[in-house]
Amino acid sequence: MLSLWLPRFATDRIRRLRDVAAPLVIAGRRGNADVLTAIDEAAERLGLSTGLALAQARAMHPALDVVPEDAGADSELLETIADWCLRYTPLVACDAPDGLLLDISGCAHLYGGERELVADFGRRLAQTGFAYRIAIAGTIGAAWAAAHDGNPDAYAAGEERKILAPLPLAALRLPPETVASLGRVGLKRIGDIIDRPRAPLTARFGTHLLRQLDRALGVEHEPLTPRLPVAPYVAEKRFHEPIAREEDVLGTVEKLAARLATALERRGDGARRIELTLFRTDGALRRIAAGTARPLRDPADMRALFAERLHAMADEIDPGFGFDMARLSVLVAEPAPPEQIGIGAAEDAGELVRLVDRLSARLGAQRVRRAVAQDSHIPEVACVSLPAQMTGTDDGWAAFNRHRTDAGLAPRPLRLLARPEPIEAVAEVPDGPPLRFKWRRALHDIVAAEGPERIEGAWWQEENETSATGNRARDYFRVEDKSGHRFWLFRAGLYRDLTRADVVQGARATPAWFVHGMFG
C-alpha cells in the first residue's frame, strides 16, 4: 500500500495558478465563523495555524493573501492527480481531501522496486510543484499513519508495529473527539494502547478505536475501494522515448492487443468494450473507449477499431510532447466461442459485424442501428431501432411475422415520422376518414382510404397529458390523395369521449388528426 499526502494541497493549487508574493492562506466558513482552512509554509512561519479565525489572522498580519475555499476545485484536482497515478497501478483510491491511496502490490517491480517507484513518483510530483509525503506499508492504516505523522522512509516489511508505536493516536484516522478523550486519560501514542486489555478500551471508546488499530496492524483486512472499476484484462507498455504519431500508437495497440488476445483465449473470453489509456508526458491522460458488436479477440480487429476511434477523435487527442505510456484494458469481457474458420454465410456475418464495429467506432454506437420488433400494438413501440452492437440474435421479427399473419394486420408505412405531426383535416363525422387535409402547407384531397384500425394504449398506463397525442385510442387510416401520395393518418381520441368532454366544458372541440407515416 502506498499513501500519498499532499500537506499543502489547497495552497499549492493556488500557487500553480498564479504568482503569490505574500503568505497565502485559504479561508472557509466553519460553523458561524470564517476560519483558516489551509495555510502555506510562509504563513506557518508567521505563527498562523489552521482553525484560527480569519479576522484574528488579518489583525496579526494585514499583508496576508486570503483566498476563499473552493472544495469543488480541490476535489477536481485530486481526481486529476488520481487519474495521473493510474500510470503506477490501476488500483487508485481518493483519500479526501488531500491524499491518495495506491495499491502497488505486484506493480513495484516494473520500476525496479518500491524505493525506485517512490523516487520516480516523488520526482514527478516535485516537478508539478506539490509538497508531498509518500509512505509505503503493508496496510492502508500503517501507510497513512507513516505518511501523515511518521517518518516516511522508515518502512520495512512486517514492522507495522514498530512504526506505529511512537506515532500519536490521531494517526489511526480517529475522530478528533475520540483522540481528545483518550488524551484526557493519558493515552497519547499508539504504543500506549497497543498492548492494553481490549475489553475496557472497547467499553469506554467504542469498537471503532480497536478496529482502526487492528486494520493498521494488519490483523483485520481493510479493502481498498478503487475509483474506477478494475478491468479484467490489462496490458501496458512504457516507452523510453515518447511516441506521438498515429501509426506508432496503433502499432502499440496491436502489440498490446496481441498480449490481451493470449489471455482472453486462455479463459475463453472475448472483449466487448476496450479502453485505450494514453499517458502524456506532462501528466495529462487520454482515454479512448471502443465497443464491439460481438466478443472480439483478434488483434488486427482491435487495431482497426482504434484506428476509427483515433480518426473520429483526432482533435481531442493532441499528443503534445508525446505519450510515454499506453495501457489497453478490456473493460467488459464475455465468453466467446473459439474462433472458427467458416465459409459462406458465417464469414459474411463476420464481415458485417466488423462493418458494424467500424461504423460504431467512428460515428458512435448510437448512430448505427437495427430494427427490433417488440410485443406491443403502439406503432412507435412495436418496432424500435436499437444500437446494432447491442441487439442480440432474437430480434422479435419471427414473432412479429406470426402475429401479422394471424391477426391480418393492416399494412404499415415505409417511413415513420419521429413523432406524429398534427394536421388540419376535414373528416366525415363521426368516425369516417378525412376527406382532405393540410400538412406542411400542402393540401391533399383524399380519393381512397382504408380503415379505421383502432389502436389503444395499454389500460394500465396513465393518460399522458404532456404529449400531444396522449395515451388516447387512435384510429388509423391509410389514405391516398389525388396524385398518388399515400399517408398513414390517425385521429387521436374517440368521438364519444370528445362529446362527453364537450358537454362538460360547453365548448366545441374538434378531434385532433395527425400524420404518422408515409407509404412508398
Added chain:
Amino acid sequence: MLDELRQHLARLQKPAGLVEGPAVLPLGIPAVDGVLGGGLACGAVHEIAAVSEAHLPAATGFALGLAALASGEKHLLWIAEDMALLESGAPYGAGLEAFGLAPRRLLSVSVAHRHDLMWAMEEALRCRAVAVAIGEVRHGALDAVAVRRLSLAASETGALAFLLRAQPAHDASTAATRWSVEAAVSNRKTFGHPFEFGAPRFAAHLTRNRRGPSGSWILEWRDTDERFILAAHAEPVAAPLRHRSHQKVA
C-alpha cells in the same frame, strides 16, 4: 404473349452469365431491362431522385423495391443525414416487413455530415455482406470525387449504391443511371365507398443512362411475389417530365 416472346428474345440475345459486361440486376420487365442493357448495373452508383420533396416516399419505395430485388440473403444499409430522418421519417421495420424486405437485414446509420455519409457508404460497399447501400442525401450538390470513389468501391464487390435525393439534381455525375420518381395513382378496383387500395405504383423516369437510351414507365410493386410489374409506359421516351394522372391504366 408478346411479352413472353420479348423475354424469350432477350434471353436468346443475352445469354445468362454475360461474359463481357459486369453483372446486372434484371427488373424482370423486358421493356425496362432492354433499355438498361439487361438490368440495373451491379457494382455501380445509381441516383434515385424524387421529382419534388413530396414524392420522396415514392422514391423511397422505388429504391427499397430495387433493394429487395438485389439483396437476397445479404444486408442492406440505409445511411441518412440526421436532418433527413427528422424531416421525412426513419425507415419503419414493420413497414419494410410488409414491403418484402426482412428488417433484420437492414442496418440504419445516421450521420451528422455529408462526408461521414460518403465514408459510411464506401465502407458499406466494401463489405462483402452488404448487397445494397442506400445513401439519403436530401439537398445540395454531390462531391463528384466522392461519387467516383463510391463507384470504385461498389465495382470491387459488385454491390449496388443508391443515392436517394429529395429533388432531381442537374449536376454532372458519374452515376450509371439517374432516375426521377414520382408517386402514381394506384389501380383502385372500385370507386365510391368503401375504397379499395391497389398495389403501390411509381412513375419512374430514367433520365440518364450510360448504357442506353432513357425512358419512362409506371411500375407497380407487388409485395406478394416481391417484384415490379409494368403498369404502363408513362410517356413517350425523352418527353418532358410531367405527371399525367388522367392517363388511366389498361
